[in-house]
Amino acid sequence: MTEKFVEILTIPFIDSNMDEFMNGMIYPRLMNQEKTFVVTANPEIVEYANEHQDYKDIIISADYITPDGVGIIMASKWLNQPLQERITGFDLMNELFRVADEKALKVYLLGAEESVIEAAALKVKELYPGLELVGYNHGYIDIKDDTLPKSIAELEPDIILTALGFPRQEKWVSRHYALFNKGLFMGVGGSFDVLAGKVNRAPVFWQKMRLEWLYRLIQQPSRWKRMLALPRFVLKVRRLRKTVQRS
Template sequence: MKTTEVMDYHFINSDINSFVQDLNNRLANRLKTFIITANPEIIMYAGEDPEFRDVIHKADYIVPDGAGVVIASRILGTPLMERITGFDLMQEILKAAEKKGYSVYFLGAEPEVIEKAAGKIQGDFPQLNIAGYHHGYIEDDTELVNEIREKKPDIVFVGLGFPKQEQWINQHLKDFNHGLFMGVGGSYDVIAGKFKRAPKAWQKLNLEWFYRLCQQPSRWRRMSVLPVFMLKAIKKKITR
């Protein structure tokens, strides 16, 4: 899989269909796979946290989830093919899992949200093999890991929010013999209907972040890193 360096991280430079095909090949060969969907918030956070930065670098794939990352790649003269959102990637992986017969485990969100999300996913993908699900209020990691290991899922989606979900995957990847592991942030909330995803028109205008901010004003502090991230990209271009 081709990658392109943007802000010191090697992002996949591919369209979503080609990337999912690559993941299908890894699943078929039972290779452990760690995917991080990175947006400007995550990159800026990693800049302040060396341990989290190391976690990102350990991932098998870093996906450009965020218009800011794609815009920064253009500023730096190393354009990425397209933005691949974590939500869209999750949906395409689920579609492939249903077709290929891979089992999936869902971890994260509130108890009622993950239950509703799992039911909605089963309705959308009736032939999908759901190995199980568990909410994100984890009291005993050992018990949970043992439960997931017993179910032997091919794919584990972890929705604990960053950086917790990436740290959880990094910590426990060694406990599994195979599987694709990916952090999915607030995807369960959207699937369950707790929050709405931005309309297609907003997505095309790269305003999905603003739509989400309107629904969750408390995210303004996190969103404030966007202009700082862009200025950092411009400065990096100038210093080159």
């Protein structure tokens, strides 16, 4: 399958839809036990990457960067390179669980508070009894320590999901990637909180109105500082749009 990418503020996003991405790109790599690094990026991550070169180098090294966030989709339209659709970390996580359930793949969960990861693990076992949950661990770890990743690698998981929040989750993957012989690695941010029922995902109406960010902010007011990246991102895209139009 020919893979197409669209660059948004120097970050290359895969131009695909969920069905095409999962069945045409991810599924074959899982079945071939091909190591894969997926980053699901929103405007906050793009802004952070462009301000921190070490982090930018990490996410650009990923096999795929998917557009997680309506801001990325809107930006692609403003730049006349419209991406097909959002591929969110939460939805992609559940698609991976579905494939793991069907093919009896091994899954490892890393991140969140201890009570949250335990509840999330129980939910995964309940919803996807066919997959093999080989282990899980809370996210209060030293990401530089090799002890835990070495023990995870010995379990030979097919899918490793890290909910450490950016940039820690991608830094953890990058630092320990070489320890693993196989596996799909993906940071999922606060997805375990949603899975465990600690945080509710925005209802479909809010998603369709492109207000998922506001719904999340209402539930987690402490995120307001992170939300300041959104207007900066929009301003940069608008400036780039004017440059593109003049050229």
